[in-house]
Amino acid sequence: MGAAGIGVEDLEASVGFYRAGLGMQEVTRRSREDREEVVMRSADGRGSELVLMGFTDGVSRNYQQNPGKLVFYVNDPDQYALDILAAGGRVTVPPAFQAGLGVTVGFGRDLDNNLIEFVGSADALQSYFGAFGIGVSDLQAARDFYVDDLGFRELIYLPIPFQYNEYILQGQGGSALVLMNWTHGAPRNYTDNPVKLELRSMSPEGFAQALSDAGERVTETPAAATESDREGETVGYAKDADGTLIEILRAPWQKK
Numbered sequence: 001m002g003a004a005g006i007g008v009e010d011l012e013a014s015v016g017f018y019r020a021g022l023g024m025q026e027v028t029r030r031s032r033e034d035r036e037e038v039v040m041r042s043a044d045g046r047g048s049e050l051v052l053m054g055f056t057d058g059v060s061r062n063y064q065q066n067p068g069k070l071v072f073y074v075n076d077p078d079q080y081a082l083d084i085l086a087a088g089g090r091v092t093v094p095p096a097f098q099a100g101l102g103v104t105v106g107f108g109r110d111l112d113n114n115l116i117e118f119v120g121s122a123d124a125l126q127s128y129f130g131a132f133g134i135g136v137s138d139l140q141a142a143r144d145f146y147v148d149d150l151g152f153r154e155l156i157y158l159p160i161p162f163q164y165n166e167y168i169l170q171g172q173g174g175s176a177l178v179l180m181n182w183t184h185g186a187p188r189n190y191t192d193n194p195v196k197l198e199l200r201s202m203s204p205e206g207f208a209q210a211l212s213d214a215g216e217r218v219t220e221t222p223a224a225a226t227e228s229d230r231e232g233e234t235v236g237y238a239k240d241a242d243g244t245l246i247e248i249l250r251a252p253w254q255k256k
Contacts, residue, residue: 001174002249003039003049004132006070007194008112009063011036011054013088017111021087022072022080023127024050030229034059042072047129048174053194063112067135067188068180068195070114073121073128077104080118080127084108095120131168133178134197134244137190142179143167145240149214150199150207152177159183171199172251192243200251204234207248211238222248 008014015038018024023043030037034057040050050070055061074080077095084091088111095106095118104120119130136142146152152169155176159165164182171177177197182188201207204222212218222236236248 001048001132001171001177001197002200003051003198004070004129004175005037005051005053005196005198005245005247006066006112006114007035007053007055007061007063010111011038011052014038014052014054014111015040017087017089018050018052021084021089021110022116023083024129028229030227032227033057042128043126044124044128048132048198050129050132051196051198053196055194061194062189063194065189066112066114066193066195067182067190068115068193069117069133069178070110070129071117071119071131071133071176071178073124073130074118075121075124075126077106077118077120081106081108084116089116129175131176131178132197133166133180134195134242135188135190135193136179136181136242138241139165139167139179139181141241143169145214145216146177146179149210190242196245196247198247198249200249202251204236204248204250208236208238211246211248216240222250 024040027039027041035053035055038052081091090109093107095104097104106118108116147154152171155168162184164180167179169177208218208222218238220237222234225233225235234250238246
């Protein structure tokens with residue numbers, strides 16, 4: 001996964017939160033037809049990039065109901081929790097050692113209520129973006145689509161008691177992809193949330209065909225990009241069964 005994107009209500013406020021609260025660094029800014037994007041990189045420079053998306057098309061969106069999550073591996077979970085609070089976020093579950101997993105885990109929420117999971121890790125210098133979770137209405141069908149049709153590798157299935165069930169998948173590099181279906185609490189909205197996955201392939205055209213063959217919507221066939229900041233690149237768009245935007249890009253080593 002090259003990058004993961006989340007829609008935010010206040011783009012500049014979110015940039016400030018992810019910089020101060022999560023230690024991320026701004027990489028670049030770019031304009032798209034219906035949104036402005038700020039690309040962020042984790043403090044350790046590991047994992048996929050995170051794209052903060054401020055929409056400009058006037059369409060009303062609910063940024064508070066994303067049923068997914070962002071997972072960071074951190075050197076000091078207690079300090080990470082304090083940084084989240086100081087930046088204006090919330091810590092919903094203070095970091096605590098989980099004997100069953102053998103790690104310290106905490107949970108928080110960003111300015112738009114996105115769930116943030118942070119996991120203590122000795123290999124983190126500061127912190128890195130380890131996984132991106134998307135909510136799915138049919139967990140098994142979503143797993144089959146991303147694994148069987150798009151080529152992700154299943155790492156593990158995890159039932160989280162009184163929370164959600166999840167599949168953790170790995171693509172060709174970058175952060176892991178987590179498919180989540182909530183089993184407790186209020187009903188979740190799984191449809192057309194303002195999130196996206198940037199997926200790279202040596203054959204964007206073949207990748208789009210795989211999406212189409214799987215019955216998903218290819219909204220823009222891969223073609224030469226029209227934006228000045230990615231001249232010469234190939235880009236296409238599709239949506240999965242729940243409406244998650246999939247941006248199809250050519251892998252860098254095959255860029256033409």
